[in-house]
Amino acid sequence: MSRKQIVLGAYFPGVNHDTVWSDPASGSHIDFASFEHWARTAERGKLDLLFLAEGLRIRTRGEDFFDQDVVGRPDTFTVLASLAAVTSHIGLAGTINSTFNEPYELARKFATLDVLSGGRAAWNVVTSSDAPTGENFRRGGYLGHHQRYERAGETLTAVRALWDSWGSDAVVADPSSGTFLRDGHVGDFAVHGNQFDIAGRFTVPRGPQGHPVILQAGESPAGRDFAAANADAIFSRYQKFDEARAFYDDVKARVAKAGRDPGEVRILPSAAVVLGDTEAEARERHAEIHDRQVDPWTAIVLAEMVWNRDLSAYDPDGPVPDVEPTPEAPTWIRGRAPLTQDAHATATSWREIAEARGLSLRETVKHVFDRAVFVGTPEHVADEIDRYVQADACDGFILGSHVSPTGLDEIVDRVVPILADRGVFRTDYEAGTLRENLGLAPPARFGERRPTGSAAVAS
């Protein structure tokens, strides 16, 4: 049996404690030069896609600014468009929420990115986690969890209807007959559902991919079902082998249940990489980095994410707090994706870990938040990546490191070539569009303009 080809993306070091901004090697996380370096490096490695996360609320802790992490993040569309100009093959994936955006604007922006980049746009659909983010927007934090996914589904249906509203052959531009458009219905759309009642004419011609690639990130059953029904790929944080396998099986079963071929949906966990010339050197380097990622104060704050209350009176070198979490209280740390769906269960498991291993609070947090899944020599890391993929724990990874923007360099220079040598990763881009490079089928209605008024999504 032939070996699976690995999908590889690159994340930009995030707005969280994993990014060690105080590292002497760290550059700006906002300047174009940083994004450009990162993008060119990823393309040099022939990676499939660049991946940007999104956060629309500055983090606060209680009433205070939460500034031990990197703070601030520029607009995804603008960054990706600027990167389209300095790259030519790599995919450009943006995390954009479906809760606070309108389908018309989303369709327009992603179609434009697809046109400008020659077919490299991808949308990571998220529903965004918190009401505080909603306060930035006209309707505020008005959607409960269930409705957020209803809206996500209707948004995607509407956006796809808009992307289909121009046929591939809509533009004739024939000077001899003076005809610009093939027919008078180009761009017509009408979408009615519980969340939307919109109709009009769409302005952007169909992009090279027909539909930009759809990614999803969200772990609840509703999120998994949404992905199973709609996504081309899933961004996950299940990085340990067993949990990754379990997630893979769960999602692929949902994909089949949704009436799709399980092979159509790629599962891509994020993975941080720490390299060394020897295993011992890599482990030592990782220990140093991890010590800076989870410093004593960060350990308290991460525990507060679970407990949803002020734990500053607790000693990070003391035991895991014995007080109970208060998930029902007003959100203590705002603007950060929740770490758990069940605070009490998570607190209990932390206490168990601490007890079983004799760990302090900080050591427990370090144990739980060990995001650097791949630590070792380049050969070892390549082995591990290949093992996960061939054993169906995932279909590839979105890789990164704790340093922006140069952290990716050694991964591209030392790990990726080993995978290419083994024949499990490309040595050059196969095709022009991201969809083609990922081996995805063209969208079902490719090139076909749907009849007006048929895009009803009401359930």
Place this chain on the structure above:
Amino acid sequence: MPRPPQGQLLVVSLGHGDEPYRLAARGADVLCVTPHDVDEARGIVERVREIEAEVERHDEASAATRGPLEPLRVLADLVVLLAPTQDEADERLARLDAIDPLTSDAAVLATTPSALADLLVAWQEAGLDGYRLRPAVLPTDLDRIVDGLVPALQQRGAFRTAYVGSTLRERFGLPRPTSRYATAGSSA
């Protein structure tokens, strides 16, 4: 996002009468207008200055720290169609008109690069700060603006030969506004 390099981005608006002039006077940095000759340009600029004086240009939060706002920079919008000779310019315009008459809110000037350079210099006397040129045909007229008009203006000492300053505000001679949230001791 941290405060961007310009502090406040350049705000440009197009106006064809008192109401939009008033809007611009309240909040814009640059106003584009559509005169059809130098006398109309002079009239428009005078009217804009009157309205600026009338409107208390309030940018409430920053007024206290920043003092009076800069006067609006007034640019004339012009549709330009260029050719090496006047006859060729007339011919090009006639050809376009035959397909679909070229109409615009702005004046349409079919002329040569050097005649256009003379006209732009002459209209400045009406109090205009500059022009926003709309090439009639892309890329033809943009090429002719860059390769013909710009050197002609440079010869007349009326246009830069290199960029000075890096931000767009600097190009318009506009300062970086102080942040309304700046406090003593913090940088703006």
